[in-house]
Every structure is written in structure tokens, then in C-alpha cells.
Amino acid sequence: xxxxxxxxxxxxxxxxxxxxxxxxxxxxxxxxxxxxxxxxxxxxxxxxxxxxxxxxxxxxxxxxxxxxxxxxxxxxxxxxxxxxxxxxxxxxxxxxxxxxxxxxxxxxxxxxxxxxxxxxxxxxxxxxxxxxxxxxxxxxxxxxxxxxxxxxxxxxxxxxxxxxxxxxxxxxxxxxxxxxxxxxxxxxxxxxxxxxxxxxxxxxxxxxxxxxxxxxxxxxxxxxxxxxxxxxxxxxxxxxxxxxxxxxxxxxxxxxxxxxxxxxxxxxxxxxxxx
Ligand SMILES: *[C@@H]1O[C@H](CO)[C@@H](O)[C@H](O)[C@H]1NC(C)=O
Ligand SMILES: *[C@@H]1O[C@H](CO)[C@@H](O)[C@H](O)[C@H]1NC(C)=O
Ligand SMILES: *[C@@H]1O[C@H](CO)[C@@H](O)[C@H](O)[C@H]1NC(C)=O
Ligand SMILES: *[C@@H]1O[C@H](CO)[C@@H](O)[C@H](O)[C@H]1NC(C)=O
Ligand SMILES: *[C@@H]1O[C@H](CO)[C@@H](O)[C@H](O)[C@H]1NC(C)=O
Numbered sequence: 667x668x669x670x671x672x673x674x675x676x677x678x679x680x681x682x683x684x685x686x687x688x689x690x691x692x693x694x695x696x697x698x699x700x701x702x703x704x705x706x707x708x709x710x711x712x713x714x715x716x717x718x719x720x721x722x723x724x725x726x727x728x729x730x731x732x733x734x735x736x737x738x739x740x741x742x743x744x745x746x747x748x749x750x751x752x753x754x755x756x757x758x759x760x761x762x763x764x765x766x767x768x769x770x771x772x773x774x775x776x777x778x779x780x781x782x783x784x785x786x787x788x789x790x791x792x793x794x795x796x797x798x799x800x801x802x803x804x805x806x807x808x809x810x811x812x813x814x815x816x817x818x819x820x821x822x823x824x825x826x827x828x829x830x831x832x833x834x835x836x837x838x839x840x841x842x843x844x845x846x847x848x849x850x851x852x853x854x855x856x857x858x859x860x861x862x863x864x865x866x867x868x869x870x871x872x873x874x875x876x877x878x879x880x881x882x883x884x885x886x887x888x889x890x891x892x893x894x895x896x897x898x899x900x901x902x903x904x905x906x907x908x909x910x911x912x913x914x915x916x917x918x919x920x921x922x923x924x925x926x927x928x929x930x931x932x933x934x935x936x937x938x939x940x941x
Pocket of ligand 1: 755756
């Protein structure tokens with residue numbers, strides 16, 4: 667009896683030792699849920715080990731879509747750029763100042779809209795491995811909306827256009843009283859830099875003053891307004907020019923005052939949308 671008890675005790679003791687040892691080398695990898703950064707700025711993506719542990723001898727791999735082609739890799743106490751995504755060439759830096767305490771954030775220089783997305787921090791020691799995920803959101807506040815009017819026949823269309831947004835913006839038309847105007851069309855597309863360009867049109871507006879507001883999902887917005895020539899006035903004006911020359915003369919004078927002011931309004935909104 668006593669000898670069987672003894673033979674059971676030894677393996678159990680060894681197992682307990684092994685278990686305790688495995689606990690001592692286990693770690694949890696953590697980051698923050700999300701980080702946002704202005705387009706073109708430098709960003710820090712946190713990555714830490716708990717409990718506090720020296721990660722100098724571990725492999726640290728930051729990747730987004732594919733494990734093999736990484737954003738940054740640290741291995742054998744060195745940074746390894748051999749299979750780095752070309753998108754991140756010369757733009758990543760693993761901060762190792764506190765690596766012995768299990769703190770090693772990744773710095774990405776000059777973020778682009780394309781850098782937005784999910785990042786995985788994968789850490790592996792000889793005994794254990796773990797992973798944390800952080801969402802990077804790159805924010806670009808776009809250009810002042812450009813409002814333009816197009817008349818053809820009796821058809822009046824007002825366009826509003828704004829570029830260089832990230833994330834995807836939405837557009838809102840409002841009248842004198844701030845009531846929403848339903849647009850005829852709206853179109854959003856991404857340019858070569860992955861930034862959003864939005865264009866919308868209102869047909870036959872019945873308001874004399876129109877406002878176009880473009881906002882991104884993150885509470886950043888740009889707004890522009892424009893006074894419109896009233897449709898009724900236009901029709902009377904066209905009629906008068908044809909029928910009564912004296913009225914026409916005064917109207918031309920009015921236009922001389924009115925039009926430059928309107929052109930100025932458009933001039934202020936001139937942006938650098940390339941498309
Ligand atoms: C990265 O830096 C190296 C050396 O300064 C340079 O030769 C290379 O063109 C750079 N690559 C990019 C994508 O900027
Ligand atoms: C390292 O830790 C110290 C003390 O907490 C802190 O002041 C410093 O900014 C850290 N360095 C990096 C690169 O995170
Ligand atoms: C007015 O112009 C808009 C934009 O070009 C067009 O979509 C619409 O069909 C036109 N409406 C009429 C009544 O011609
Ligand atoms: C956006 O701004 C408005 C007014 O400034 C505020 O009430 C709202 O809470 C903000 N929303 C977010 C998501 O920050
Ligand atoms: C603004 O709209 C006017 C009229 O369509 C156009 O001539 C001008 O080029 C636009 N500016 C930009 C920056 O899109």
C-alpha cells in the first residue's frame with residue numbers, strides 16, 4: 667500500500683513542478699482597442715506583456731493581413747526587415763527602451779489612409795505565445811465644400827463637392843431654415859491616396875440660400891453656403907430682357923454688382939481637388 671502511494675506521489679510532484687513552471691513563463695499580450703491618428707502624423711501602437719516580463723529574447727511580430735509578410739518583426743534581439751510589407755518600408759520603429767519590462771510599442775511614421783485597419787501584435791517565447799489586436803484609424807478632414815450652380819434651359823442644378831476625407835464622409839444639404847433637402851444624386855469614391863471624394867447635386871432648389879455640410883463619422887465637418895438666384899426672379903428677368911430694354915439696362919447694372927460678389931463666393935471655396 668505504502669509503496670504504491672509513493673510511486674503515485676513522485677509523478678504527481680513532477681507534474682506540479684512542470685505546471686508551476688509553465689505558469690511562470692505564461693504571459694498575456696495586451697494593447698488598446700483602438701488608436702486614432704491624423705493623416706501624416708506619427709502614431710504609437712501599444713503592446714505589453716502581463717505579468718511584467720523581459721521580452722528581449724522573444725520574437726515580436728506586428729502584422730495586419732498576413733502573418734508572413736509583416737509590418738515589423740523583432741527576432742534574436744534584432745529588427746528584421748527581410749519580409750516587411752513595402753507599404754511600411756522605413757516607416758516603422760519598435761521602441762525597445764522598456765522591452766525588459768514587457769513594454770514595446772510600435773511607432774509608425776507619417777500614417778497614410780491605407781494604414782487604417784487592424785494590427786496584430788504577436789509575441790512568442792520558447793515556451794509560450796500570445797497575441798493582441800489594435801485598430802488604427804487614420805483621420806483626414808477634407809476640403810471646404812465647393813458649391814456650384816448649373817443652369818440649362820429651365821433646369822437649375824446645384825452641385826456640392828469635397829475631397830480628401832477619411833474615413834468615409836456623408837453630406838447634408840439644408841435650406842434657409844435648416845431643413846434637410848433631398849439630393850438628386852450623391853456619389854462617393856476613393857482617390858489614388860485612398861481618401862474619399864464626395865459629390866452631390868440638388869435639382870430645382872426652391873430655397874434662396876443653400877448650405878452643404880460634409881462630415882466624417884468622427885464629428886469633423888466642413889460647411890459652405892451659397893445664395894441662389896431665385897428661379898421666379900430669373901424667369902422674370904429673362905422675360906424683361908427680351909421685352910423691355912429699359913429694365914434690361916438696370917438689370918445689367920444689377921448683375922454688375924451681383925455677379926462679382928457671387929464669383930467671390932465661389933473663389934473663396936476654390937480647393938485642390940484633382941479629379
Ligand atoms: C528606405 O531608406 C533607404 C536608405 O535610406 C533608401 O535607400 C530606400 O529608398 C528607402 N525606401 C523607401 C521606400 O523610402
Ligand atoms: C519607458 O518607461 C518610462 C517610465 O515609465 C517612460 O517615461 C518612457 O516614456 C518609456 N519609454 C517608451 C519608449 O515607452
Ligand atoms: C436637370 O438636370 C439634371 C442634371 O443634369 C438631370 O439629372 C435632370 O434629369 C434634368 N431634369 C430635367 C427636367 O431636364
Ligand atoms: C459630436 O459633436 C456634438 C456637438 O459638438 C456632440 O454633441 C456629440 O456628442 C459629438 N459626438 C461624438 C461622437 O463625439
Ligand atoms: C468648384 O466648382 C467650379 C464650378 O464647377 C469649378 O470651376 C472649380 O474648379 C471647382 N473647384 C474645385 C476645387 O473643385
